[in-house]
Amino acid sequence: MITSLLTRHFGFDQLRPGQEAVISRLLAGKSAAAIFPTGAGKSLCYQLPALALPHLTLVISPLLALMHDQLAFLQRKGIAAATLDSSQTPEESRRVMQQASDGQLKILMISVERLKNERFRRFIAQVPLSLLVVDEAHCISEWGHNFRPDYLKLPDHRRDLAIPQVLLLTATATPAVMADMQAKFAIEAEDLVVTGFYRPNLDLAVIPLAGSARDGWLRDELRRDPAAPTIVYVTLQQSAQQCADQLQAIGIRACAYHAGLEPALRSQIQHDFMAGRLDCIVATIAFGMGIDKADIRRVIHYDLPKSIENYSQEIGRAGRDGLPSRCMVLASRAQLPVLENFVYGDTPDREAILSLLQILQQSGAEWEFGLLRLSNETNIRQLPLKTLLVYLEMAGIIAPAYSYFAEYRFKFVLEKREILARFNPDRRQFLEQLFACAPQARSWCTMDFDALWQGYQGERQRAAAALDYLQQQGWIELESKQMTEVYRVVRQHIDPAALAEELHGLFEKKEQSELARLQALLGFFTSTRCLSHELARYFADEEAPERCGHCSVCRGEIAVLPPLPSPGLLNEHGLRAWCDPLIALCHQRHPRILTRFLCGIATPLTTRIKARNLAGFGQLAAHPFAEVLAAVSAIYPADA
Numbered sequence: 134m135i136t137s138l139l140t141r142h143f144g145f146d147q148l149r150p151g152q153e154a155v156i157s158r159l160l161a162g163k164s165a166a167a168i169f170p171t172g173a174g175k176s177l178c179y180q181l182p183a184l185a186l187p188h189l190t191l192v193i194s195p196l197l198a199l200m201h202d203q204l205a206f207l208q209r210k211g212i213a214a215a216t217l218d219s220s221q222t223p224e225e226s227r228r229v230m231q232q233a234s235d236g237q238l239k240i241l242m243i244s245v246e247r248l249k250n251e252r253f254r255r256f257i258a259q260v261p262l263s264l265l266v267v268d269e270a271h272c273i274s275e276w277g278h279n280f281r282p283d284y285l286k287l288p289d290h291r292r293d294l295a296i297p298q299v300l301l302l303t304a305t306a307t308p309a310v311m312a313d314m315q316a317k318f319a320i321e322a323e324d325l326v327v328t329g330f331y332r333p334n335l336d337l338a339v340i341p342l343a344g345s346a347r348d349g350w351l352r353d354e355l356r357r358d359p360a361a362p363t364i365v366y367v368t369l370q371q372s373a374q375q376c377a378d379q380l381q382a383i384g385i386r387a388c389a390y391h392a393g394l395e396p397a398l399r400s401q402i403q404h405d406f407m408a409g410r411l412d413c414i415v416a417t418i419a420f421g422m423g424i425d426k427a428d429i430r431r432v433i434h435y436d437l438p439k440s441i442e443n444y445s446q447e448i449g450r451a452g453r454d455g456l457p458s459r460c461m462v463l464a465s466r467a468q469l470p471v472l473e474n475f476v477y478g479d480t481p482d483r484e485a486i487l488s489l490l491q492i493l494q495q496s497g498a499e500w501e502f503g504l505l506r507l508s509n510e511t512n513i514r515q516l517p518l519k520t521l522l523v524y525l526e527m528a529g530i531i532a533p534a535y536s537y538f539a540e541y542r543f544k545f546v547l548e549k550r551e552i553l554a555r556f557n558p559d560r561r562q563f564l565e566q567l568f569a570c571a572p573q574a575r576s577w578c579t580m581d582f583d584a585l586w587q588g589y590q591g592e593r594q595r596a597a598a599a600l601d602y603l604q605q606q607g608w609i610e611l612e613s614k615q616m617t618e619v620y621r622v623v624r625q626h627i628d629p630a631a632l633a634e635e636l637h638g639l640f641e642k643k644e645q646s647e648l649a650r651l652q653a654l655l656g657f658f659t660s661t662r663c664l665s666h667e668l669a670r671y672f673a674d675e676e677a678p679e680r681c682g683h684c685s686v687c688r689g690e691i692a693v694l695p696p697l698p699s700p701g702l703l704n705e706h707g708l709r710a711w712c713d714p715l716i717a718l719c720h721q722r723h724p725r726i727l728t729r730f731l732c733g734i735a736t737p738l739t740t741r742i743k744a745r746n747l748a749g750f751g752q753l754a755a756h757p758f759a760e761v762l763a764a765v766s767a768i769y770p771a772d773a
Contacts, residue, residue: 201400
């Protein structure tokens with residue numbers, strides 16, 4: 134049966150060894166994890182079983198562009214698949230949910246955030262599910278790269294939805310991360326399938342280069358073979374635009390791609406590259422997830438990648454057709470401060486954590502908040518704030534109760550009386566009460582749940598379910614926003630100071646782990662051993678040859694990076710001239726707050742007071758954070 138499905142839908146007559154091992158486990162009713170390098174066919178490991186399993190396969194995917202690429206591929210193969218995502222109109226979302234309810238879909242792709250949506254959870258709980266697929270599953274490990282706190286809740290969602298099997302997919306899991314993934318989803322060791330990471334057609338080269346020499350090198354390299362499909366990776370959006378402009382000026386068909394562009398433009402650029410209308414994309418790391426262009430001949434890292442994992446993922450987009458392709462890194466220690474600043478920006482201050490715990494203590498038995506507002510109140514970025522909430526869950530202090538949209542609004546597609554006429558008297562009366570508590574401004578009615586309860590004892594949950602039903606029938610157009618989280622406070626008696634110290638210690642440990650990851654990256658690029666071998670070994674693949682013969686080390690070109698330049702910091706008078714205006718605005722003089730400001734690291738506090746407009750913002754972005762912190766601490770001691 135599997136062979137006939139493979140041939141009929143995908144046009145292959147046999148599976149690759151790793152694919153066969155994973156698929157056979159799933160069809161035997163087991164869960165599995167597939168650790169395959171980028172481009173090794175992970176997606177087929179769920180696409181094929183989805184056709185054979187009796188119910189819906191739910192796929193958690195990290196990026197909208199990735200979902201749309203996968204969806205287009207599946208639809209070309211005649212497979213009933215759909216996404217639910219933020220780009221859809223209410224009518225499109227309603228149609229997809231109806232198809233899933235009717236059993237017309239085999240695959241539904243969503244982002245992990247969709248599972249926080251009370252309307253979606255209520256809907257999906259009624260749909261029979263065969264398999265949960267977690268793409269980029271390394272995101273579940275806080276010791277892996279790209280940790281996403283919402284992924285930590287996936288084991289609970291799987292249990293709540295009674296999904297019998299799970300498949301974890303990733304291209305970048307170290308042994309420690311593999312063990313973490315297995316433990317969280319109870320996957321047996323024999324059901325972890327790891328294929329080789331060695332790619333014999335990729336030429337890996339590290340080119341030590343001062344920052345000022347990169348532009349000339351890049352122009353010369355692309356002139357050498359201007360039509361070769363190329364991805365140039367940069368760290369910052371501004372760099373993407375500058376590089377693309379320079380390449381266009383010498384006649385290269387190049388374009389910048391980054392999160393600052395409109396989604397429609399990003400999509401167009403991607404399509405142009407896939408179709409050969411563009412030869413070079415200059416991109417931040419958002420580009421390439423799920424890109425299946427087989428003939429990419431060059432991947433150039435203009436800036437250092439964020440980690441060995443990111444590097445592996447990004448070079449994995451080259452040479453998927455098996456033909457020789459080159460992967461080059463323009464390496465310099467001068468790029469380190471920018472990467473380190475990303476790490477330091479996500480470590481909340483001890484005082485900020487204490488502030489969060491004091492807000493929690495004042496909340497009573499239930500703690501209700503909007504994430505953005507809480508982030509602003511505590512000056513903790515949203516990602517570390519989500520991580521803190523997960524830590525508090527794991528410590529048994531809070532437990533997630535539910536989340537809801539603070540605001541529902543709708544407009545009538547059918548006349549109100551026409552909708553009411555379709556229901557029996559009891560339900561009609563409830564809807565009349567609901568409509569009475571939704572005052573209309575022009576065309577939109579805004580739901581007032583408090584008025585519904587006080588006037589009619591109408592329950593919020595019943596009202597939300599009724600609005601969902603009306604929207605599913607196409608009788609109203611429904612919008613919901615301002616996600617509000619509600620947690621039960623399990624342990625109200627805590628020592629905030631001691632707990633803040635403990636939690637801050639966890640973040641400091643994570644910070645050190647991330648900084649060590651950057652040092653491992655530098656160690657890899659300056660290695661005296663074969664780069665292909667070292668890369669495979671990092672991902673627990675001991676089968677790669679000791680010497681590949683097609684990397685810069687094997688050619689005798691061992692990279693020696695020049696030391697990090699250390700331009701002197703300004704004197705005390707100069708630092709005060711930059712910091713004092715910030716202190717006057719925000720009434721904060723904590724050394725880390727001031728150092729983030731000088732290094733150009735935005736926080737909720739500096740965003741709120743528009744600190745980017747001050748002369749000092751980002752003035753020391755090229756300096757190591759630790760050096761700036763030491764200089765600032767000498768002028769503004771933390772305990773002053």
